[in-house]
Amino acid sequence: MNAPVTTKATQLFDVAPIPHSRSRSQHKRRERPKDIIYRPATPADGAEMWKFVREAGVLELNQAYAYVLMCQHFGNTCLVAETDDGMVGFVLAYVPPRQDDTVFVWQIGVAREVRGRGVGLHLLRQLLALDGCRNVRYLEASVTPSNKPSQNLFRAFARKWDVSCRKLPFFPSEFFPETHEPEYLYRVGPLHWPSA
Numbered sequence: 001m002n003a004p005v006t007t008k009a010t011q012l013f014d015v016a017p018i019p020h021s022r023s024r025s026q027h028k029r030r031e032r033p034k035d036i037i038y039r040p041a042t043p044a045d046g047a048e049m050w051k052f053v054r055e056a057g058v059l060e061l062n063q064a065y066a067y068v069l070m071c072q073h074f075g076n077t078c079l080v081a082e083t084d085d086g087m088v089g090f091v092l093a094y095v096p097p098r099q100d101d102t103v104f105v106w107q108i109g110v111a112r113e114v115r116g117r118g119v120g121l122h123l124l125r126q127l128l129a130l131d132g133c134r135n136v137r138y139l140e141a142s143v144t145p146s147n148k149p150s151q152n153l154f155r156a157f158a159r160k161w162d163v164s165c166r167k168l169p170f171f172p173s174e175f176f177p178e179t180h181e182p183e184y185l186y187r188v189g190p191l192h193w194p195s196a
């Protein structure tokens with residue numbers, strides 16, 4: 001999560017813009033649910049996020065404390081999507097030190113029952129509309145090679161803004177104490193206002 005790694009990666013490895021792939025939206029997509037409210041996260045949301053991730057089963061589950069802490073320190077760059085029945089998605093992000101033109105998405109999740117309906121894309125759009133992102137021109141996330149939904153989410157986001165999505169080496173497997181896929185940095189931008 002350190003900013004200098006990004007810089008190093010840019011210097012040491014080939015920088016490959018990811019071509020815009022064929023859009024799944026060329027197929028008929030179900031409408032984005034209208035009863036969802038998107039609001040900034042507070043530390044009181046941390047426990048619910050932790051449960052959400054545990055139940056989703058796909059995302060890497062971190063300590064509950066990490067979710068509470070992220071919302072406490074980075075509440076102006078974290079969002080909850082909810083209906084009257086509870087949380088249906090969230091995004092935890094922050095602006096890394098010494099990289100104030102970038103918002104780094106640490107974790108994003110959408111409830112199974114509303115996936116594939118534009119909620120993930122809308123969370124990213126709403127994230128960029130937050131005051132904490134007022135100087136942001138790049139959106140970054142670290143993604144493993146097996147996480148196709150996530151790769152497609154960031155590519156689709158880039159396509160909608162008509163900007164490039166670059167894939168850079170970020171954290172090799174050896175950085176982790178246990179078996180772990182390498183993490184690649186997806187860098188979307190430069191973003192131009194007003195948003196797409």
Ligand SMILES: CC(C)(COP(=O)(O)OP(=O)(O)OC[C@H]1O[C@@H](n2cnc3c(N)ncnc32)[C@H](O)[C@@H]1OP(=O)(O)O)[C@@H](O)C(=O)NCCC(=O)NCCS
Nearest residue numbers: 024025108109110115116117118119120121150152153156
């Ligand atoms: C990744 C995730 C957040 C996307 O949210 P979503 O609301 O389903 O995404 P959207 O409906 O906004 O779709 C956005 C793009 O993602 C892609 N996508 C979404 N679900 C996908 C799937 N299951 N397989 C392949 N691509 C998928 C599509 O390309 C879509 O763009 P397009 O149809 O406009 O081309 C959601 O699938 C999720 O929570 N997955 C499990 C957790 C996870 O992997 N999180 C990311 C790691 S931090």
